Amino acid sequence: MRHPLPLLFVLAAGCVIGSDKYPRPRDLAPTWLVDRTRVLAVVAEPPEIRPGETARFSALIATVDDDELLQVWFACPVDDEGNGFGCFTDLGSIDLETASPEDIAALGVIGFVPGLPPQYTAPGDFLAAVEPEDRAEGRYVNVQVSALPDTLVPSSTTPTGTGEVPDIDFNEVEVAYKRLVVSEAPTPNHNPTIASFMVERLDVPAGAVVEVEAKQSYALGIRLPDGTREVYEFVNSDGVVEERVEEPYASWYSTGGTVTEEVTLHPYLESTWTAPDGPEEGTWFVVLRDRRGGMVWWTQPWAVR
Numbered sequence: 001m002r003h004p005l006p007l008l009f010v011l012a013a014g015c016v017i018g019s020d021k022y023p024r025p026r027d028l029a030p031t032w033l034v035d036r037t038r039v040l041a042v043v044a045e046p047p048e049i050r051p052g053e054t055a056r057f058s059a060l061i062a063t064v065d066d067d068e069l070l071q072v073w074f075a076c077p078v079d080d081e082g083n084g085f086g087c088f089t090d091l092g093s094i095d096l097e098t099a100s101p102e103d104i105a106a107l108g109v110i111g112f113v114p115g116l117p118p119q120y121t122a123p124g125d126f127l128a129a130v131e132p133e134d135r136a137e138g139r140y141v142n143v144q145v146s147a148l149p150d151t152l153v154p155s156s157t158t159p160t161g162t163g164e165v166p167d168i169d170f171n172e173v174e175v176a177y178k179r180l181v182v183s184e185a186p187t188p189n190h191n192p193t194i195a196s197f198m199v200e201r202l203d204v205p206a207g208a209v210v211e212v213e214a215k216q217s218y219a220l221g222i223r224l225p226d227g228t229r230e231v232y233e234f235v236n237s238d239g240v241v242e243e244r245v246e247e248p249y250a251s252w253y254s255t256g257g258t259v260t261e262e263v264t265l266h267p268y269l270e271s272t273w274t275a276p277d278g279p280e281e282g283t284w285f286v287v288l289r290d291r292r293g294g295m296v297w298w299t300q301p302w303a304v305r
Contacts, residue, residue, distance in 0.1 A: 032252055032259035034062045034285065037069070039176035040253060040297065041287045042145060047294040048138075048181040048189040051126040055180055057111070057118040059145050060297045062285055064255060067149050073111040073118035074144045077126075078179075087144045110143070118145070122182045137235060138183025147174045181293055187232040191294040192248055195225045197286070198270075210302045212275045221270035222250060222286055222298060229266070232292070246290045255282035257302075280304045 029035050041060040049055050061069060076087040087108050111118025120141065127135050149172055181189065196203040198221040199210055212218060229246045236242055250264050252271040257280075260272040273284070281303045289295045 030259075030262075032254060032262045034253050034255045034283070035064060037061065037063045037067060037147065037149075037172075037174055039145065039147060039174045040251075040285055041295055042143065042176050042178035043191065043295055043297070044143065044178060044180050044293070045191060046188070047191055047292070048183060048185065049122055050184055050188070051122050051182060052124045054119055054121040057120070057143060057145070057178070059147070059176065060285065060287065060299075061147050061174070062253065062255075062283070069147045069149060071111075071113035071118075071145055071147050072109065073113075074108045075110045075120045075180075076108050076142050076144075078140045078142055087142055118143075120180065126182050127184065135184040136186065136233070138181055138185065141180040141182060143178040143180055145176050145178075147176075148172060179293060185233070187230070189232070189290070189292045189294050190230060192228050192246070192288050192290045192296050193225055194286075194288055194296055194298050195223045195228075197222055197284075197298050197300045204300060206298075207301070209281075210300060211305050212302055214275055214279075214304050215277050217272055217274045219270055220252065220273050220284060220286075222288065224248070224266075224269070224288075230290070230292075246292065248288055248290045251287045251289070253285040253287075254302075256280050257282065275302075275304050278304065 034040075039059055039061050043058050043060075044055045045058070046055060057073060059071065061071075063069065074087040110120050120143065122141070127138060130139060197206070198204065198219075200219050201221060203223070204210055229248065231243060231245050234242045234244045248266045248269075250269045250271070252259050252262055252264070252273075254273060257276050258274040260274070262271075264271055269288075271286075281301070284300045284302060285297065287295060287297045
């Protein structure tokens with residue numbers, strides 16, 4: 001496990017914020033533009049589990065400079081009303097230099113990357129307080145990932161206990177959240193899949209660099225395998241069970257050029273992208289969500305001729 005305790009020390013000790021470094025709303029980049037490190041998706045596999053089962057997590061973290069990033073993952077149940085945004089824990093309540101893995105796990109830490117792949121196992125009695133007729137809907141668990149550059153984390157030789165804490169600019173720490181469903185649903189959710197990425201409606205091999213012409217517009221799209229839209233049971237506000245079919249949608253991102261349609265809805269999972277006006281290399285990202293908590297992503301590199 002790499003840097004786990006120094007990392008937790010930094011996250012627990014607090015941050016010094018440069019107030020003049022926060023952009024005003026009118027100065028923010030468009031949503032589709034990846035011009036800094038961003039967490040674009042957090043995936044649970046599977047996205048819905050039963051008590052006693054385990055979900056494993058991964059994150060699509062887009063960077064522009066191939067930064068070395070460290071990730072710390074937490075999990076915490078939401079309240080009975082389903083409320084809760086992020087996990088709050090008192091990391092200062094233990095001695096991080098001598099704490100055992102069990103001590104850290106008791107605070108809600110479920111993994112580090114690199115080092116300990118994040119996963120969460122729902123307790124067997126997780127739904128004990130839920131009425132039997134409501135267990136098909138279940139309860140949520142909040143899962144949180146914080147990603148920060150390796151340079152912000154003190155090395156294992158950094159003296160501790162001196163009261164000296166490295167200054168951290170919140171602009172360099174990315175945090176994202178995911179709600180994991182724990183239920184006894186007869187039709188539990190599964191993550192969708194993407195069969196292929198398309199440019200001008202032609203399939204592109206995964207990982208292949210797509211060469212484009214400067215200033216030209218291209219139709220980007222994704223193709224779903226047959227049967228990827230799940231049929232599931234939904235209990236409406238009147239308590240009536242309905243059979244529904246997933247209606248997924250795609251979010252589009254790029255490190256350069258211009259994305260016209262940031263979000264596209266099934267069955268029109270295409271977006272228009274215009275290449276920049278000079279030699280440049282970059283990446284397209286697309287995240288497909290099924291509206292039930294399941295998601296999958298695809299990345300494809302491009303280069304202007």
